[in-house]
Amino acid sequence: MVVFPNAKINIGLNIVEKRQDGFHNIESCFYPVGWSDALEILPAESFSFQSDGINIPGDPATNLCSRAYYMLAEDYDVEPVSIQLLKAVPIGAGLGGGSSDAAFTIKVLNELFGLEISLEKQLDYARRLGSDCAFFIENKPVYCFEKGDRFEEIGLNLAGKWIVLVNPELHISTAEAYAGIQPLRSENDLREILTTPMENWKEVVKNDFETSLFPKYPVLKKIKESLYNKGAKYAAMSGSGSTLYGIFDEETDLSGIFGQYKVWQGYLK
Ligand SMILES: C[C@@](CO)(OP(=O)(O)O)[C@H](O)COP(=O)(O)OP(=O)(O)OC[C@H]1O[C@@H](n2ccc(N)nc2=O)[C@H](O)[C@@H]1O
Numbered sequence: 001m002v003v004f005p006n007a008k009i010n011i012g013l014n015i016v017e018k019r020q021d022g023f024h025n026i027e028s029c030f031y032p033v034g035w036s037d038a039l040e041i042l043p044a045e046s047f048s049f050q051s052d053g054i055n056i057p058g059d060p061a062t063n064l065c066s067r068a069y070y071m072l073a074e075d076y077d078v079e080p081v082s083i084q085l086l087k088a089v090p091i092g093a094g095l096g097g098g099s100s101d102a103a104f105t106i107k108v109l110n111e112l113f114g115l116e117i118s119l120e121k122q123l124d125y126a127r128r129l130g131s132d133c134a135f136f137i138e139n140k141p142v143y144c145f146e147k148g149d150r151f152e153e154i155g156l157n158l159a160g161k162w163i164v165l166v167n168p169e170l171h172i173s174t175a176e177a178y179a180g181i182q183p184l185r186s187e188n189d190l191r192e193i194l195t196t197p198m199e200n201w202k203e204v205v206k207n208d209f210e211t212s213l214f215p216k217y218p219v220l221k222k223i224k225e226s227l228y229n230k231g232a233k234y235a236a237m238s239g240s241g242s243t244l245y246g247i248f249d250e251e252t253d254l255s256g257i258f259g260q261y262k263v264w265q266g267y268l269k
């Protein structure tokens, strides 16, 4: 079975408070975007994981796809598989690429072996692999809270808008980014603001990580400003960075402008 684990962006990200378990409660909106890896999972004589494309640091046995397989194999009768991943989504980029691979692995194994794991249980398995991971099980726009792994429906439809994602190939560790934050609950209700026209978001839909990371990495702020200068209706950093995105009313080819960086552009669904 071949699937295409896609990336996400965060629209607004408020780091509300530090939790007893060391994690943070956050509020954000997750929106799926088309930048994707390719993942093939086939029944095999023994388990194997191989990847191509962007190099993923670390032992293949600890790759999130392998971890998803071993986690399910503890509880279900799953046969050995060979997993082949073509990695295209930048790593440590605020796009949740690894989490998406893991969530898609759960979904594929569930289907391939007829495991009939309920949606709630798939979400629970995904939560064990990473805070971002559960989002990719349903993979639809949501408002998220707690660790970013509890969801509420959101009436946000950006289908047909054009998005440009710019990744300056700075690897920012999520843990390190959280460590640099002084949590503060926003007075704004993100769900309410996101029902207003996108032109109104610029001053109020904020990603708290920008405050700590922009002074440290000036290139991030520069890219965000360029996206606005090129006509973005809204621009921001996704998650803990380092990818910036701009949302446009119409198709706007910026591949030349940002030629020195990794760029993905396309329509939102
Ligand atoms: C910041 C966000 C926003 O969507 O995305 P990315 O920028 O990583 O894509 C997420 O909260 C990232 O989720 P994810 O990348 O799955 O993080 P995890 O593997 O669960 O955790 C990595 C580390 O980040 C910190 N962490 C993560 C989530 C959270 N709510 N509070 C935290 O403090 C913890 O230090 C944890 O050890």
Ligand SMILES: Nc1ncnc2c1ncn2[C@@H]1O[C@H](COP(=O)(O)OP(=O)(O)O)[C@@H](O)[C@H]1O
Residues within 6 Å of the ligand: 056, 057, 058, 062, 063, 064, 065, 085, 087, 090, 091, 092, 093, 094, 095, 096, 097, 098, 099, 100, 101, 102, 132, 174, 239, 240, 241
């Ligand atoms: N399949 C995978 N794809 C990407 N990163 C992976 C994968 N499996 C494990 N990782 C590890 O996860 C971390 C980055 O995860 P990723 O989801 O790309 O970051 P972010 O959520 O910031 O976009 C890296 O430390 C990387 O080594």
